[in-house]
Amino acid sequence: MTSFVGRRRELADAKARMAESRLVTLTGPGGVGKTRLALELADRSRKAFRDGVWDVGLASLEDEASVASVILGALSVPDQSARPAVEKLLDYLRERELLVVLDNCEHLLQAAAELTARILQEAQGVRIIATSREPLGIAGERVCLIPPLAVPSPAEEHTLESLEQFEAVNLLIDRARSIIPDFAVTAENAPAVVQLCSSLDGIPLAIELAAARLRSLSVTQMVERLERRFQLFTGGDRAGLPRQQTLRALVDWSYELCNPAEQLLWARLSVFPGSFDLESAERVCGFGELDPLEVIDVLDRLVAKSIVLIQRTGEHVRYRQLMTMREYGGELLARGGGYPLLKRRQRDYYLQRSADMVAGWCGPTQARALAAMRDDHANLISALEWSVNSPEEQPAAAGLASLLRYHWIAGGFLSVGRRWLDRILTQPGDHSPERGAAQWVAAWVALIQGDRDAAAAYLDACEETAAALNDGVLAAHASHWRALHRYFSGNLAESVPLYESAIAAQRKAGDTASVLTALFQLALAQAYGDVNDGLATCRQSMELSSRHGERWSHAYSLWVSGLCHWRLGQYAEARQAALEALQIQQEFKDAICTALSIELLSWTAVSESQFELAAELGNAASGVWTGLGTTIDAFGPHLKADSLRASAAVRKHLSPRRLAELAATRPRVTKVDAISLALGSPSAAAPDETKSPLTPRESEVARLVGEGLSNRSIAQTLVISPRTVDGHVENILGKLGFNSRAQIAAWEASQMRGKHHAS
Numbered sequence: 001m002t003s004f005v006g007r008r009r010e011l012a013d014a015k016a017r018m019a020e021s022r023l024v025t026l027t028g029p030g031g032v033g034k035t036r037l038a039l040e041l042a043d044r045s046r047k048a049f050r051d052g053v054w055d056v057g058l059a060s061l062e063d064e065a066s067v068a069s070v071i072l073g074a075l076s077v078p079d080q081s082a083r084p085a086v087e088k089l090l091d092y093l094r095e096r097e098l099l100v101v102l103d104n105c106e107h108l109l110q111a112a113a114e115l116t117a118r119i120l121q122e123a124q125g126v127r128i129i130a131t132s133r134e135p136l137g138i139a140g141e142r143v144c145l146i147p148p149l150a151v152p153s154p155a156e157e158h159t160l161e162s163l164e165q166f167e168a169v170n171l172l173i174d175r176a177r178s179i180i181p182d183f184a185v186t187a188e189n190a191p192a193v194v195q196l197c198s199s200l201d202g203i204p205l206a207i208e209l210a211a212a213r214l215r216s217l218s219v220t221q222m223v224e225r226l227e228r229r230f231q232l233f234t235g236g237d238r239a240g241l242p243r244q245q246t247l248r249a250l251v252d253w254s255y256e257l258c259n260p261a262e263q264l265l266w267a268r269l270s271v272f273p274g275s276f277d278l279e280s281a282e283r284v285c286g287f288g289e290l291d292p293l294e295v296i297d298v299l300d301r302l303v304a305k306s307i308v309l310i311q312r313t314g315e316h317v318r319y320r321q322l323m324t325m326r327e328y329g330g331e332l333l334a335r336g337g338g339y340p341l342l343k344r345r346q347r348d349y350y351l352q353r354s355a356d357m358v359a360g361w362c363g364p365t366q367a368r369a370l371a372a373m374r375d376d377h378a379n380l381i382s383a384l385e386w387s388v389n390s391p392e393e394q395p396a397a398a399g400l401a402s403l404l405r406y407h408w409i410a411g412g413f414l415s416v417g418r419r420w421l422d423r424i425l426t427q428p429g430d431h432s433p434e435r436g437a438a439q440w441v442a443a444w445v446a447l448i449q450g451d452r453d454a455a456a457a458y459l460d461a462c463e464e465t466a467a468a469l470n471d472g473v474l475a476a477h478a479s480h481w482r483a484l485h486r487y488f489s490g491n492l493a494e495s496v497p498l499y500e501s502a503i504a505a506q507r508k509a510g511d512t513a514s515v516l517t518a519l520f521q522l523a524l525a526q527a528y529g530d531v532n533d534g535l536a537t538c539r540q541s542m543e544l545s546s547r548h549g550e551r552w553s554h555a556y557s558l559w560v561s562g563l564c565h566w567r568l569g570q571y572a573e574a575r576q577a578a579l580e581a582l583q584i585q586q587e588f589k590d591a592i593c594t595a596l597s598i599e600l601l602s603w604t605a606v607s608e609s610q611f612e613l614a615a616e617l618g619n620a621a622s623g624v625w626t627g628l629g630t631t632i633d634a635f636g637p638h639l640k641a642d643s644l645r646a647s648a649a650v651r652k653h654l655s656p657r658r659l660a661e662l663a664a665t666r667p668r669v670t671k672v673d674a675i676s677l678a679l680g681s682p683s684a685a686a687p688d689e690t691k692s693p694l695t696p697r698e699s700e701v702a703r704l705v706g707e708g709l710s711n712r713s714i715a716q717t718l719v720i721s722p723r724t725v726d727g728h729v730e731n732i733l734g735k736l737g738f739n740s741r742a743q744i745a746a747w748e749a750s751q752m753r754g755k756h757h758a759s
Contacts, residue, residue, distance in 0.1 A: 014026065022127045022140070023116060024142045025136055027131075027144070030306070042099055042101050053099045054099070096126065104132070107257060163185055196219055265302060271382070274377065275378075276319055277318050307325055347384075373406075421441060421442035456485060476501075488634070519537055551587075579597075599639075603643075
């Protein structure tokens with residue numbers, strides 16, 4: 001009796017699977033909408049079956065031996081003989097052409113699978129759509145994993161119009177209007193709507209339970225009470241199954257379907273707020289009653305039961321729990337008293353991972369290590385937060401925060417790193433190697449942010465710690481970052497000897513990674529003194545980095561060498577060096593090096609009187625700086641002055657109107673967009689036409705939709721039936737994950753812009 005919202009892509013996928021197999025099983029977490037989708041799919045397929053479509057609900061059935069009887073009852077088959085129910089059912093189905101929806105099989109999995117296999121074998125005209133939290137496991141079965149509804153990310157900005165693209169928001173609006181007819185997403189409640197849909201993981205049942213609460217609460221009030229979600233979201237449809245009336249009952253049902261090992265791993269996995277890989281699960285959760293070697297089998301069963309979701313990127317596999325499932329597991333863990341032990345194991349694991357990354361930084365695995373840390377960002381912060389909030393764990397907290405230095409700087413998490421380092425270092429603590437390391441890492445982060453006073457204070461503290469511990473390596477780090485502080489403050493004369501002293505000490509300690517970082521920074525200082533010395537230092541740095549297969553410092557050395565060439569008027573060499581640095585950033589995505597290299601390309605374009613190109617590149621660099629949370633001003637008066645001169649030259653040669661037009665072409669530039677633009681890749685403007693998900697005929701229909709034609713006009717243009725056009729439009733919406741013709745038109749326009757840009 002309620003409207004069917006969204007799910008175009010899932011319907012299209014399930015239809016395709018029905019063409020491949022007589023058994024299609026819809027799987028997914030509890031409350032994700034498997035039943036509703038199955039019924040919608042069956043209803044849309046009704047005309048294809050001579051003997052109709054039949055819904056068989058198994059949710060309330062507890063006796064496995066009664067599955068055949070329940071199906072007979074649903075089919076209205078007279079049952080007057082003493083023959084076994086299975087035999088009567090098979091006799092009835094053998095000559096019929098019908099579709100059976102076998103709903104909620106998970107608690108009767110073995111019996112449902114065995115009976116389904118016999119039906120499909122002996123009744124060739126029967127097709128089955130099953131719903132279950134895990135597949136039936138029958139040969140020939142096609143499985144469609146039904147994901148939660150698409151949700152907006154709280155970390156991104158959204159307009160009221162853009163929120164209409166998200167199925168979870170549309171479902172909330174639809175169900176809320178059954179209670180509050182004039183409910184709407186407004187500028188006032190939009191942030192709360194985004195947070196609510198995201199926190200409920202886009203689970204339709206949870207959203208419907210939330211909508212029911214709008215009788216007495218606003219969306220904002222619900223968001224403020226989300227930590228009590230299991231008490232808050234109750235009072236669902238009284239005619240529904242008991243487990244569909246409260247969120248807790250829904251998850252309780254999933255928990256009861258798990259064996260003790262699965263329940264234990266479910267609880268332990270709750271310590272991962274983000275996605276995790278198999279090694280993390282084995283190392284953190286595999287102990288005591290659960291052997292590390294058993295984790296993979298138990299995890300596999302949780303994936304099959306849709307308690308844990310899987311994420312694939314090529315051969316890279318990660319896992320995650322929906323927030324509702326994770327919080328339920330967290331409650332179990334807290335009641336069992338195992339939370340501190342799990343958090344310490346998690347922290348120790350990521351502490352070792354971070355130490356391994358630093359130890360192996362000067363080598364060919366840098367980009368891979370950075371990507372792995374980005375994947376684990378939420379888990380790293382969780383481990384850090386627990387350590388900071390546990391007084392006895394302060395040294396470990398400082399150690400972890402300092403070992404994450406490349407994650408903060410190269411990974412693009414400057415503000416996050418600064419916040420945690422400040423929090424750790426404002427707490428009282430004794431002189432220790434961990435605290436000393438956190439002090440110079442905090443100075444590095446503060447310098448990149450342009451906060452030179454805070455950096456100076458951290459360096460003073462680091463020098464005190466080095467002296468107290470008589471630690472020459474720590475003193476060398478303090479000299480290194482004191483040199484950068486001097487350079488960023490405009491004092492070249494003092495920065496160069498400090499760099500030279502630090503490099504000598506770091507070489508003696510065998511710290512090649514720090515030597516390389518100090519070398520390209522020394523070359524940067526020399527670029528505004530003796531430029532030829534700067535080029536010589538760059539060559540030295542690049543030779544050393546090449547010898548070790550190191551790429552991060554190598555990219556920065558390329559940028560500095562390009563800066564030196566530009567200052568010498570060697571524009572072709574400058575451009576080539578900057579482009580080579582950006583080619584490395586396609587893999588690293590280091591925002592600082594990316595922005596600096598694009599700035600240099602913009603300055604070079606100005607020097608060659610290519611002012612429109614300079615403006616485009618300048619806009620791209622600004623977008624990267626904005627995303628990073630700093631500006632080129634932080635990098636000292638010399639670079640700032642060059643940037644200002646280039647900007648002034650662009651403004652002198654281009655009108656304000658033209659500058660506005662160029663800025664409007666790419667209002668929000670990501671790091672990837674900026675790198676693609678700078679490297680001249682047409683893929684920055686639009687998706688690659690060769691990778692279009694549409695068939696040639698669907699592409700024709702999309703083009704005509706983009707031209708504003710109605711379905712009837714498209715049918716006349718292509719000389720096909722209106723019903724065929726309706727089907728093509730439905731398929732296009734499903735394949736592209738869209739909800740409206742307007743989105744097709746916008747997508748088609750972007751395709752055309754991409755073709756124009758490529759030509």
